[in-house]
Amino acid sequence: MKTAGCDWRQIAAAGALLLSLLGLSGCERLINGPAKAHDVEPRPEQILEFKVLYSENCQACHGADGRNGPSIALNNPLYFGIASDDLIRHWVTDGGPGGLNPAFGTESGGLLTDDQINVIVKGMHERWAKPAMLVGMTLPPYAASQPGNVAHGAQVYAQACASCHGVANADGLVLKPGKSGSITDPTYLALISNQGLRTITIVGRPDLGQPDYRNDIPGHPLSDGEITDVVAWLSSHRQADPGNPHPAGSGTELQKRTGQ
């Protein structure tokens, strides 16, 4: 039988094992001294990489690579033809109407710095704008300059939209559904602003098959006035209280019982 005892090789091996265990257990600071700046994860406000900023802040709504999300496709050259970088920066910093697009700027309660917002805006422009494609095109203006004629908008809808979004009566009630969803339903209209309707009508949703303003009626690009009017008609079906069968004022059960 061998006597219990260690030769120098066993001691060295045990020492190496101890050091590696300390390393594994996060004790390497005991060995290597305090962590240096480059060893630690960057703080959130230090991230200045477009891919990371876009995927963490925008992708859930605007889709991976700016397409196929629930909200407007930003990866659309026509969009950059109507929206300047300053305007896009404003949407991102201060948010959209009714909070539909979140406000990311720190002054509006968001978490992105001006530098990070600039990286996002510049990154989208570099990747998704294609100025050469727009040469010679005169796109309708981004914003409506007039309130719009609702009655004429109903006619534009019938000619330009009903074939896909369904034939609707004057109240916007779809009488004959089309292959695409209703855009006059108050629950849909609660999720989009008038500008959102206008933007999508002009630039389309190439990812989903919504035509841009040039292709709703073959051979007849929609004019600024037609777009303004159809948006006015669509938005005339918006309700203050979508989804509530007893709109405010008509007296719901709860209102009758509580007297409020």
Ligand code: HEC
């Ligand atoms: C919670 C969902 C959500 C997130 C997250 C989000 N958006 Fe949006 N965004 C929307 C919606 C909804 C709209 C349309 C609002 C409307 O109808 O006016 C919109 C609109 C926009 C518009 C304006 C489109 C127009 O009509 O001109 C821009 C630009 C935009 N978003 C950029 C971004 C960027 C960049 C990010 C990330 C920093 C982001 N959004 C994150 C939901 C989101």
Ligand code: HEC
């Ligand atoms: C050739 C068929 C077609 C025509 C014509 C058409 N659309 Fe669409 N539209 C689509 C498709 C496809 C989508 C994708 C979503 C869907 O299928 O409902 C869409 C989506 C939309 C959306 C976004 C809906 C959403 O989910 O946010 C709006 C707004 C819209 N269309 C407005 C219009 C307006 C206004 C007109 C008429 C000026 C029009 N469309 C004409 C096919 C069409």
